[in-house]
Amino acid sequence: MQNNFDIQSRVKEQYINSSNLSARLNLHSFNTNKLDWHVWFFEKMDIPENSKILELGCGNGVLWQINKQAVKENWDITLSDFSDGMLQDSKQNINIEKIKYEIIDIQDIPYEDGSFDIIIARHMLYHVPNIDIALSEVKRVLKPNGKFYVSTNGKEHMQELIELLKKYDKHIDFDPSKFANIFGVENGKEMLKQYFNNVSAEDFVGQIVVHMAEPVVSYVTSIISARECLSSEQELESFYKFIEKEIDKKGTFSITTKAGMFIATKF
Numbered sequence: 001m002q003n004n005f006d007i008q009s010r011v012k013e014q015y016i017n018s019s020n021l022s023a024r025l026n027l028h029s030f031n032t033n034k035l036d037w038h039v040w041f042f043e044k045m046d047i048p049e050n051s052k053i054l055e056l057g058c059g060n061g062v063l064w065q066i067n068k069q070a071v072k073e074n075w076d077i078t079l080s081d082f083s084d085g086m087l088q089d090s091k092q093n094i095n096i097e098k099i100k101y102e103i104i105d106i107q108d109i110p111y112e113d114g115s116f117d118i119i120i121a122r123h124m125l126y127h128v129p130n131i132d133i134a135l136s137e138v139k140r141v142l143k144p145n146g147k148f149y150v151s152t153n154g155k156e157h158m159q160e161l162i163e164l165l166k167k168y169d170k171h172i173d174f175d176p177s178k179f180a181n182i183f184g185v186e187n188g189k190e191m192l193k194q195y196f197n198n199v200s201a202e203d204f205v206g207q208i209v210v211h212m213a214e215p216v217v218s219y220v221t222s223i224i225s226a227r228e229c230l231s232s233e234q235e236l237e238s239f240y241k242f243i244e245k246e247i248d249k250k251g252t253f254s255i256t257t258k259a260g261m262f263i264a265t266k267f
């Protein structure tokens with residue numbers, strides 16, 4: 001059984017920089033839902049003038065890169081992640097001078113109580129060893145009436161790919177639904193309600209349709225635990241051929257995507 005230290009060091013290894021995350025975002029570019037997830041998420045946020053904003057686990061900064069034109073001059077923005085490599089990639093990708101970057105673990109946020117109007121945590125809470133500590137830290141550093149914007153995946157997310165990988169080798173450790181069980185679209189609202197008085201939820205569903213093996217193989221091998229069963233050239237080649245053959249059966253392979261966001265207010 002893995003302890004918290006093992007889990008945390010595993011997550012750090014996975015996110016040492018943004019290359020693994022970028023390979024995964026590439027597969028999502030084949031989504032037939034052409035409404036961009038990052039644009040959708042940004043538009044759902046209500047960020048008043050002169051807000052102090054903190055993003056936790058910001059990854060490669062794609063939210064701000066894609067929505068750069070909508071960033072207001074009078075916002076005070078801090079992007080953070082516990083991976084320095086991610087922050088370096090974020091800085092390079094976004095290239096907005098006034099944004100500050102800090103190495104922060106969500107379980108120990110180094111700011112005074114009531115410091116921020118807006119806090120964002122996208123697709124990261126399921127990696128955190130102690131979600132209760134993380135949520136109480138977020139609540140502590142939010143101002144009264146401050147908003148917490150959170151995103152995660154649902155249990156159905158990528159089920160077809162999970163089944164396909166099981167068919168290839170049941171030892172491949174790839175199961176995004178285990179993250180949804182930790183903090184997902186289905187159980188996230190109840191968890192947030194323990195700390196915030198007003199929580200609403202919105203779903204974002206889509207369908208990835210691919211007609212070639214490469215983006216699928218890159219996605220799977222970007223996940224360190226899955227890569228362990230595909231480490232030799234031979235293993236990788238046979239996996240590639242398997243995916244190619246499966247896609248050739250119908251000409252395309254479809255994967256359901258299910259994500260969602262929660263909007264929580266601190267009273």
Ligand SMILES: C[S@@+](CC[C@H](N)C(=O)[O-])C[C@H]1O[C@@H](n2cnc3c(N)ncnc32)[C@H](O)[C@@H]1O
Pocket residue numbers: 011015021056057058059060062080081082083086104105106107121122123124127128129
């Ligand atoms: C799946 S990525 C999501 C990145 C980005 N938020 C997005 O949605 O594109 C998870 C991110 O959370 C970061 N992370 C994981 N555990 C963390 C923690 N305890 N505190 C802060 N960041 C963490 C990782 O380094 C990684 O950048």
